[in-house]
Amino acid sequence: MDVILFGPPGAGKGTQGALLAERHRLLRLSTGDLLRDAVREGTQLGREAKRYMDAGELVPDEVILGLVHEVMTNGTAASGYIFDGFPRTTAQAEALTDLMRRLHRTLDAVVVLDVDDESIVKRLAGRLWCSQCSAVYNVYTNPPAVPGKCDICGGALVQRDDDREDTVRRRLEVYRAQTAPVVAWYRNAGLPVHNVDGNRSVDAIQNDLEALIRK
Ligand code: AP5
Numbered sequence: 722m723d724v725i726l727f728g729p730p731g732a733g734k735g736t737q738g739a740l741l742a743e744r745h746r747l748l749r750l751s752t753g754d755l756l757r758d759a760v761r762e763g764t765q766l767g768r769e770a771k772r773y774m775d776a777g778e779l780v781p782d783e784v785i786l787g788l789v790h791e792v793m794t795n796g797t798a799a800s801g802y803i804f805d806g807f808p809r810t811t812a813q814a815e816a817l818t819d820l821m822r823r824l825h826r827t828l829d830a831v832v833v834l835d836v837d838d839e840s841i842v843k844r845l846a847g848r849l850w851c852s853q854c855s856a857v858y859n860v861y862t863n864p865p866a867v868p869g870k871c872d873i874c875g876g877a878l879v880q881r882d883d884d885r886e887d888t889v890r891r892r893l894e895v896y897r898a899q900t901a902p903v904v905a906w907y908r909n910a911g912l913p914v915h916n917v918d919g920n921r922s923v924d925a926i927q928n929d930l931e932a933l934i935r936k
Contacts, residue, residue: 724829724830725831726805727831727904728836728919729836729841731848732835734805734806735749735751735805736857738805741930747800748799750803751806752780752809756770757855771882774883777888777891777894785807786813789817793820809903814906829913830912831913833904833916835918835920841889842889845884846886849878854876856872858878863923
């Protein structure tokens with residue numbers, strides 16, 4: 722099963738993608754996590770990408786496509802992928818189609834998590850992120866057992882640099898201008914597109930996603 726989890730920043734793609742990946746033994750391929758790994762490691766790619774990420778802009782397509790190509794052709798074929806935060810432009814969607822064809826894989830569906838802007842700004846103001854293992858928490862809806870410490874690895878929990886309100890609002894503009902058109906691109910290509918109301922509890926959304934997978 723190869724599925725794209727789509728939606729604006731903070732829609733819950735990472736939260737839902739991690740649950741699906743664990744339950745169905747799929748690989749969650751998050752380009753945001755790959756970029757943050759590169760930033761943490763201080764690589765040249767990470768330093769360059771950070772400028773775009775902190776400004777709420779998209780990292781150039783060729784950088785992203787290089788990262789995705791590396792993961793998908795590293796010799797350990799995943800039983801299935803949950804694409805999280807990728808593709809984000811029609812050029813990325815075209816490149817993914819080519820790569821999937823070469824790897825003899827087929828995309829099954831696109832799932833779009835719909836969440837309104839004000840809920841997103843509030844959610845991201847409360848998000849905490851583990852600087853060691855990338856686990857995600859929320860001070861309002863999913864706090865850690867010990868404040869400031871990751872339940873999984875004990876790492877320090879921090880706010881993401883791009884979760885400041887002005888940057889979140891820019892990321893929403895970029896989503897509407899450059900990323901939302903990718904959904905229409907997939908519809909035109911004949912791929913099933915399912916919209917899921919992401920303004921509900923994590924469990925309610927997960928139940929809908931499980932029902933879609935069973936179908
Ligand atoms: P990326 O990391 O992909 O960020 P994003 O798409 O903006 O999404 P987020 O990670 O912010 O949110 P999410 O939907 O995963 O929500 P989450 O589950 O964490 O990208 C970051 C940057 O990297 C981009 O701006 C760009 O610069 C660059 N980049 C990445 N990929 C790229 C690409 N392909 N091309 C070009 N550039 C790229 O949830 C958010 C919060 O809400 C959490 O605190 C969570 O606990 C909480 N929450 C989740 N679900 C619920 C719920 N149902 N109810 C209440 N709270 C909830």
